[in-house]
Structure formats: structure tokens, C-alpha cells
Amino acid sequence: MAALHGPAPEDVTIGVIGADKFVHRIAAVAREETRTPHRLLTAVYERESDAREKAMRIVGDVDVLLFAGPLPYDVAMSGGPLPVPATFVPTGGVALPTALLRGSLSGTVDPARVSIDSALERDVRETYAELGVDMRHVHVMEYHESVAPEQFLAFHRDLFHAGRTSGAITTVPSVAAALADAEIPSLTMAPAAISLRNALRTARLLGSGARLEDSRIAIVIARLPASALPHRTSSSNYWYQELKLSLHRALLHDARRMDAAVLQRDEHSYLVITTMGSLRSGTDDLTRAPFLASVRDALGIDAEVGIGLGRTTLEAEENAQSAVNLAVESGGDLAYLVGPQGSPIALPASHDGEAPEPAPVADRQNDTLREIITLLDGQGDEGRVVDAERVSQLQGVTLRTARRTLRSLVDAGLAWPMPPARVQKVGRPPVRYQLLDERLTG
The missing domain is CATH 3.30.70.270 (Reverse transcriptase/Diguanylate cyclase domain)
Structure with a gap:
């Protein structure tokens, strides 16, 4: 564990949990922030399965936890709520085209014949379309809460041994190490500096919010x-x-x-x-x-x-x-x-510095709200206030999909986020949403 101190002792302390290379990269990015220096306490793991143990060792000395990615974050959260707010560095963004360029220039992998984990298939498809590269022989395994590193490893290994890929691109350090041991060509898709800066900013704000209980x-x-x-x-x-x-x-x-x-x-x-x-x-x-x-x-x-x-x-x-x-x-x-x-x-102003296009009220979102309302009524629930866990149970989808669904309803003006309930419970309360079925059209 190592600490990096900013000039103000009362500033928010961010606990950074990840593999050694990630921790060193985010520490370097943090040092570049001169206007609002960050105060970090870092903990390094060798395997993502150790994320919760490492987090609990430093949790008493930090205001917020920042994990290297969604996998270690979900591993840590699977053991129960953490005593402080937590977030993670998202995958994707400019990391994928950067990894593809590295693979092409170094000859490590052929971008047209490769397996990719953790990225959204939609993002991969859009990236390849922008690059003008045929992706018929590109294989993608998205990340969701129940995926283990061993499944990513088997995904890459089976495709390579079947002669269907030239190598792998992974976001998981332990998978990269296992691929190297198996002599399978691979690249690690590391988050870009801008993603690390945004993640630090988010963590700092979450930590600041936790202090204002x-x-x-x-x-x-x-x-x-x-x-x-x-x-x-x-x-x-x-x-x-x-x-x-x-x-x-x-x-x-x-x-x-x-x-x-x-x-x-x-x-x-x-x-x-x-x-x-x-x-x-x-x-x-x-x-x-x-x-x-x-x-x-x-x-x-x-x-x-x-x-x-x-x-x-x-x-x-x-x-x-x-x-x-x-x-x-x-x-x-x-x-x-x-x-x-x-x-x-x-x-x-926005994640990419460009004003987002306003989202129209689409038929698809009307249908989604109707489905949720019908499911609620079918269970005798006449209330119109739900959170992601409730929607996940109703629709039989993952929590991440449920959160995306609720955000899309908000963007369409079919739901409103509500202030969090004050509960005597460790961790952040779930965001509740008021469903506005009176706005349904058609």
C-alpha cells in the first residue's frame, strides 16, 4: 500500500484498488493534476478475486474506493455493501482503437481476426466501422456481473486453438498473464488517460458526497x-x-x-x-x-x-x-x-466534450414502460416507484441492463429520478424512479 498526499490534509482520500501496472498509471495521472491535486491510498492485487480483501484493508482510511474496472468492483461488491462509496474505471472509449492500432503496428495480433473481452459488441462494431475494417472474424465477449476471469480465458483460448483468431485483446490483467503462459498472442486494453482522469474526478465527487451525509x-x-x-x-x-x-x-x-x-x-x-x-x-x-x-x-x-x-x-x-x-x-x-x-x-459539459443530442420519446421506450407497468400490476403492485433491482427482478435482466432501461426512460421523459431515501444502512442507497405512465403515447 502506498499513499500520495495532496496539499490539503482535509481533502478527500481515494482508495485505488487494482493490479500493479494500473495503480502506477493512475498514480501518474493523479500527479499531473496541479489545480485540484488528489490524495490517494493504493492497494495492489495479483488476482481480481482478491479485490474485496484488498479494499477492506484500507477502507477505514479512505472516503471512497476506485477499482480498476467493473470486474474487481463486482467481485468486491459481491461480498456485501462496502462501508464507503465505490466506483470503477469504465472499459471502452478510446482504449479499443488504441489497442487495435498497437496490435497492428507491432504485429502481435491481426485486428481482423481477434477475440475481445469486456467491450460492448455495439462499441466494437462502431469502432470497426469507423476504421473501415471487416469484423466478420472478430469475436466479442461482453462483461456482465456473473462473468469470471476463467470464462474470459476459456473464450480466448478456445477460439485461438480452433484457428479462428490470431490472438486476444483483454482488459483483465490475470487473463493477460494466463494467455502469456499459454503462449497465446495478446494485448491488454488499458484505459486511456482521459478515462483515468474522469474516474478520479468521479471518485473524488462521490467521496465528497459521502462526507456530506x-x-x-x-x-x-x-x-x-x-x-x-x-x-x-x-x-x-x-x-x-x-x-x-x-x-x-x-x-x-x-x-x-x-x-x-x-x-x-x-x-x-x-x-x-x-x-x-x-x-x-x-x-x-x-x-x-x-x-x-x-x-x-x-x-x-x-x-x-x-x-x-x-x-x-x-x-x-x-x-x-x-x-x-x-x-x-x-x-x-x-x-x-x-x-x-x-x-x-x-x-x-458532457463525457466527450460535445453536447448530447436530446433523446426523443421513442415507441421502444413506450413499450418498455408499458411492459414494466403490466408486470407491476400483475404482481398486485399499484405503485409506480421502482429501482434497478426491482426492474431487474420484473424483467429477468441484469442490474446493469435494468439501470440502462431506467436511464433511457428518464431521457424519454417517462420517468423521474427521486431523491434517495434516508436509511440507516451502509453504502449508497439505490436510486428510485417515479414511472410516469400517464405520459405514454399511442
Whole structure:
């Protein structure tokens, strides 16, 4: 175990759990952060099955746990709830094309004849289409909660020995080691630096939220930039009044997803008042800024957005003001979050820096909601509040699929995320969703 200390002793401490190479990479990325240094405590395992044991050794000294990927995270969670929030570095992104390029340049594997684990088949298909490479002889095994490293190993080994592949691409270090022992050509698909930075940011925010167990007030200030203001503001500036109304509508659109209230603060800005749990639900676990992308898409301007957390509304608003001042300096590309400890954290408009397209209410999502409602009614449950575990049981799907289903319903305006219930239980409470069957069309 090793510790990396930032300058502020009260800062969030992130426990990093993974193989040796991963731990060294994420430590190097953390050292590059000069504006908001990270404080890390690391624990190295040789096999993913040891993830929970390693996590429990350091859990008393950290505010949040960050695992090397979904596999060690699920291994750790399978033993029961952890005492602190936990997250993991996601697979995919730019890691796959990078691995394919490495394989092609080094001659280790033929990208057109390869087996790939952990990645979503859809992502692989899109990557190959963009590269213009035929993937008829590419084999993919997606990750889900019940997959063990041995199954990935057997998947790669059987295809290679059958002469159907030139080698393997894996995200699991223990599988890579076993493939090397079996003399099967392979590459490790390691997360890109940007994925590591985003994962550190998410972990830090989750740790910060855990520290605010009894202080879950979150206030967002959304302000029109100075460049959009008229030289002389008055009620006769009709276009400016229209601009403010448009900003208000754009804020309301996203605020619904966070069960938040939108209030006019002054002539140029609005307050959005919500809870930390609802803010997480509406921003993909605080991996992107609220409102920036939707305001840019609706109004064609970059709003100034700052988020404040606090034990009181006054403290939260003061921190939001500090955060929005930082956003002004960034030129509108980022929003900032400031908590009681005063350490600012920058949030991008979206995961890839581009405003997401608004999701239409599709027939498929209407059908999905109808199916869930029918299943609830069939069990005598007239309530319309569910979480991912309930949907998983009703539809007979994995928790991950259930979470995707609920997020798609939210995007379609057919469900609302609700503030987490306050329960005396270790770990984060599940996110509950209000199903809006009155909005069904057709």
C-alpha cells in the first residue's frame, strides 16, 4: 500500500484498488493534476478475486474506493455493501482503437481476426466501422456481473486453438498473464488517460458526497454570460427578456430529471435547488456538468454554471457563487463544484466534450414502460416507484441492463429520478424512479 498526499490534509482520500501496472498509471495521472491535486491510498492485487480483501484493508482510511474496472468492483461488491462509496474505471472509449492500432503496428495480433473481452459488441462494431475494417472474424465477449476471469480465458483460448483468431485483446490483467503462459498472442486494453482522469474526478465527487451525509443541499447558479447582456438592461429590451425565458425553459428541462426547483436569483441568473443525491442522478454520478450542454444546444450560448454544496442553503449558495466565478474564468467550457472544504472540482459539459443530442420519446421506450407497468400490476403492485433491482427482478435482466432501461426512460421523459431515501444502512442507497405512465403515447 502506498499513499500520495495532496496539499490539503482535509481533502478527500481515494482508495485505488487494482493490479500493479494500473495503480502506477493512475498514480501518474493523479500527479499531473496541479489545480485540484488528489490524495490517494493504493492497494495492489495479483488476482481480481482478491479485490474485496484488498479494499477492506484500507477502507477505514479512505472516503471512497476506485477499482480498476467493473470486474474487481463486482467481485468486491459481491461480498456485501462496502462501508464507503465505490466506483470503477469504465472499459471502452478510446482504449479499443488504441489497442487495435498497437496490435497492428507491432504485429502481435491481426485486428481482423481477434477475440475481445469486456467491450460492448455495439462499441466494437462502431469502432470497426469507423476504421473501415471487416469484423466478420472478430469475436466479442461482453462483461456482465456473473462473468469470471476463467470464462474470459476459456473464450480466448478456445477460439485461438480452433484457428479462428490470431490472438486476444483483454482488459483483465490475470487473463493477460494466463494467455502469456499459454503462449497465446495478446494485448491488454488499458484505459486511456482521459478515462483515468474522469474516474478520479468521479471518485473524488462521490467521496465528497459521502462526507456530506447530513449536508446534502446542492445549489446551482446558472447565469447568462456578460457577452449576452445588453448595454442597458430594461424592460424594453424585449429580446433580452426572451433570452431569459429561454434560459429558464432550458433549466427546467434538466431540473425535472433532478427533482429540482428553479428560481430567479436576479436579473441575469437563476438558482436551481436540489439534493446531492438528485444531483448525482441527473449528472451520471457527477461525471458531467448540469445544464451546460442543454443551454448551449437551446440558446447557442455558454452559460456560467457553478455548483455549491453545504450544510445550509446559505453555505451552499455562497459556495455556488465561488464556483460560478471559477466558471467565468474557464470561458464557459466547464462548470465548477465547490463543497464545504472549498476545494473546486471542474466538470465538463458532457463525457466527450460535445453536447448530447436530446433523446426523443421513442415507441421502444413506450413499450418498455408499458411492459414494466403490466408486470407491476400483475404482481398486485399499484405503485409506480421502482429501482434497478426491482426492474431487474420484473424483467429477468441484469442490474446493469435494468439501470440502462431506467436511464433511457428518464431521457424519454417517462420517468423521474427521486431523491434517495434516508436509511440507516451502509453504502449508497439505490436510486428510485417515479414511472410516469400517464405520459405514454399511442
